[in-house]
Amino acid sequence: MNLRTAPQRGFNFDYVMWLFTRLSALAMYLLALIGLVGALLMGARQKMSLADLMRWAFMPEVTHVLNTNVPNIDAWKTIFWQGMGITFLFFASAHGLHGLLNVEEDYLANAKVRQVLRILVTLIWIATNAIGIYVILTS
Amino acid sequence: MGLKRNVSLRDALRYQGKGPMLTFILHRISGLGIVLFVSLHVLASFMMNQPWGAQAGVFINSIYEHWLFQIFIFFFVLFHVINGLRITLLDLWPKLIEYQREAIWLEWSIFLPVYGMAFYVLIRGGLGG
Numbered sequence: 717m718n719l720r721t722a723p724q725r726g727f728n729f730d731y732v733m734w735l736f737t738r739l740s741a742l743a744m745y746l747l748a749l750i751g752l753v754g755a756l757l758m759g760a761r762q763k764m765s766l767a768d769l770m771r772w773a774f775m776p777e778v779t780h781v782l783n784t785n786v787p788n789i790d791a792w793k794t795i796f797w798q799g800m801g802i803t804f805l806f807f808a809s810a811h812g813l814h815g816l817l818n819v820e821e822d823y824l825a826n827a828k829v830r831q832v833l834r835i836l837v838t839l840i841w842i843a844t845n846a847i848g849i850y851v852i853l854t855s
Numbered sequence: 856m857g858l859k860r861n862v863s864l865r866d867a868l869r870y871q872g873k874g875p876m877l878t879f880i881l882h883r884i885s886g887l888g889i890v891l892f893v894s895l896h897v898l899a900s901f902m903m904n905q906p907w908g909a910q911a912g913v914f915i916n917s918i919y920e921h922w923l924f925q926i927f928i929f930f931f932v933l934f935h936v937i938n939g940l941r942i943t944l945l946d947l948w949p950k951l952i953e954y955q956r957e958a959i960w961l962e963w964s965i966f967l968p969v970y971g972m973a974f975y976v977l978i979r980g981g982l983g984g
Contacts, residue, residue, distance in 0.1 A: 812893065815887075
């Protein structure tokens with residue numbers, strides 16, 4: 717039987733990531749709200765369906781506007797919205813992939829396996845961010 | 856100093872934790888679902904614009920646009936968002952944990968009508984209404 721070390725109290729990686737998960741959740745509520753309000757200010761109320769509006773709120777990326785009735789997409793692909801998209805991607809990927817590790821480590825106790833998975837998830841995190849930022853900046 | 860963990864996955868699933876346990880397990884499942892969905896969607900959106908992967912990218916993204924898939928992903932995202940707000944608020948203001956069960960009831964009373972409406976719209980659109 718493999719033994720898992722109990723999380724230590726105090727200021728350490730586990731605590732920082734615990735706090736990051738909560739704070740990034742709050743940050744993503746704020747980002748989604750800004751995306752929602754921004755879309756409504758740019759005329760989404762009459763030119764977008766609710767599903768498209770949700771899609772935009774969760775990722776303000778210009779390809780999410782292409783299939784709507786918005787006639788001119790210039791205002792939807794500014795540096796501001798690209799920055800918002802990249803910020804959202806950063807919070808979402810770190811929050812999500814750390815959550816994946818958190819769940820997986822509750823069921824797998826083997827230290828070797830956990831070490832391999834930690835490295836693997838870190839690599840997936842870097843790759844997702846790189847690919848996502850490329851997609852946001854080139855679309 | 857080690858913490859012994861010999862609870863198997865089967866025992867964990869049979870644990871009778873009622874309401875809070877249900878939100879815990881749904882939060883995990885929905886979180887894993889969103890990680891899978893978002894990672895594949897980022898990858899597919901990248902492949903769509905590459906000559907070697909356009910077909911595969913369009914294929915994956917066309918699954919996401921299907922109404923049957925949207926019924927699932929909207930459940931996952933909406934539940935994770937509402938339950939996550941409860942967890943965040945109760946964890947950052949620990950005095951509120953006393954009212955956890957009330958918060959869970961409040962959470963379902965928001966989730967069910969909102970999801971119900973979206974479910975109705977998706978089913979009606981999907982069946983060609």
